[in-house]
Structure formats: structure tokens, C-alpha cells
Amino acid sequence: MRLTPNLLFLWLFIVPCVAVAADKSVYGLNEYTQLVNLNIEVAAKLDTGAKTASLSARDIKRFKRDGETWVRFYLAIDDAHSNPIERPLARVSKIKRRSGDYDPNEEKTYTARPVIELDICMGEALRKIEVNLTDRSAFQYPLLIGSEALKRFGAMVDPSLKYAAGKPDCANDVTPGE
Template sequence: MTACVTRMLAGLAAGCLLAAGGAAADSSEVLGWVEKAELKPWDIKVKAKLDSGALTSSIDARDIASFTRDGEDWVRFRFRLEDEDTGDTVTEEVERPLYRTLTVRGAGGRDQRPVVLLKLCIGNTVYEEQFSLRDRSAMNYPVLLGRRTLGHLGHLDVGRTFTRDAECGEDAEFVAHKPHAQDDD
């Protein structure tokens, strides 16, 4: 069995567990395959596609550049996102420490992508998650949430969309990032 088929089967199995309410989810919440999420601290509401076929979450990023700060690897990037509530386009330059580098293998070959930690509100909880940086301007959804994130969001119902609004005020629960054994994928 090829590595591609193995990864595809693993993604399908994880998706079935989530959809069936398996042990992969810590919450009894049910989410649709597209949800509204809020990118923190900018408070920009975006459409996020929940994708059990992807391991690592991804966000639309442009002008990606690596640099060194105080001996550490950092990444500078720009996002240009439409706020789903206001319709305004928000452009922001962001600098974050490089968490790791992700190698993506596909039909077009291999691609190296920087991964950073960002905060995202779903429902009334803020999650600190890994996001690979990629130009997603040609995609329908600027944010894709992979299995690492889905595993603690709740159950996935692929027949539903927009099951809740992102409502994270100052009293929102915060779930800090926890390193995974698979962080070297």
C-alpha cells in the first residue's frame, strides 16, 4: 500500500470516528463541515472548512518570509481576509516564531511550508493551534481545520454547516496548544 493511500485511509478513519462520535473527540459538541471562526487577536470572523483528510490546519498567507530574531527562527506573513460579519477586507502583517516546517507531498511533488501557532475562536472557546502558511486565495475557504484541531473540537457532522457562531469574549475558555507526537509529519 502506498504512503498516499495509507494517509488517505487514516484520514477517512479519523473522519468516521469524529462523525460517529468516537473517542477522538473530547467534547459532545457537534460541528458542521463549515463553521464560522474568529481569528484572534484581530477579531476577524472567517469561514473555516473542517477537513478530516488534512492533518495540519492551514491559513491563507501571502508574502511569507523567514527571518531570525534573537537567534530564533521566525516567519513574517501577510493575510488578507474578508470578515464574514462586516464584509470588510482586513489586511494584516504578522510575525510569529516558526513552530516547525511541514513537508507536503502531493501530485505536484513536495512542498515545504512554515507552521506557526495562532489562536482561533470556535463557539465560545479560543484554541491555540498549528497552522501551515499557504496562499489559499484560490480556495473557497481561507482557513482549513485539520485532524489535530478537529480531535478536540467535538463531533463532525458532514451534513451540517454553521452550527454555532464564534462568540469569544474576555471570559472565553482558552485551550493552549499541546505538542503532538506527529509534529514531525
């Protein structure tokens, strides 16, 4: 069989794209997640326009433990979370402020946020992701998952779907580092 130029184009460019898409998991705009390290399930918003993931936290304090910097915080999800959580500080991220979110006389156009690592289960996938801590209590979803974490999940986001992955079930996925 002889391939015409159009069929050859399809074969060389379209077919590999379909193969790559087949390796991806489809998630909705919102998904249920299990914060494995914290033993809690929360709804998350998946946001391809955000680079980093953010978890709703309050009373965030840095402290030293055995020469390392740690973070102590409370989940800012509901009144049930009255116990402090302590995690090692992974790094500090600089989040760009929007024009209406900063004072032009202040010079700083970013907010510094502590970042921790958490094992997150979404659908049947368990991944270790970086999460910055900030008070998201004014938002509907306590967890925002940005593009860096979505890459780790091999995610394709369909904004017409909600909770496409179902409840978190990572019993068979024992590789959070992938």
C-alpha cells in the same frame, strides 16, 4: 434483573460510546472562527481528511529575531489585509503533493510550509492550534481546519450542517492550551 447476552453487549459496548460522544461538540462542515491573535473572524472549512490546519497567506518570508526564526506574511483573504503579520515559527511541515500538483522530474513529492501557533475560537471553545501558511485564495474558505486541530476542539463534524456552532463567543473559555 438478569441481563441477556444481547443486552449485556449493548451495555458494555454501546453505552460507553454514547458517553464519549456526549463529551464531543458537534460542528458543521463550515464554521465561523475568530483568529484571536490576529483579531479577525473568518469562515473555515472543517476537513477530517486533512491532518493539519491551513491559513491563507501570501508573501511569506522567514527572518531572525533575537536568534529565533519568525515568519512575516500577509493574510490572503481580501484586499483589506495590507499590514504584515509577524509570528514565531513553530516548525516547518511537509505537505504531501497530489500527483497532478508536482513535476515528476523534480523528485520532491512534498511542499515545505511554515507553521505558526494561533488561538482559534470556534463556537464557545478557544484552542491553541498549529496552522501552516499557504496561499488559499483560490479556495472558498481562507482557513482549513484538519483532524489534529479538530481533536483539540473535541469535535464531531456533521457534514450536513453549516455554522452549527454559531458566531465565535469565547468570552468564558480562558484555556486556549487545552
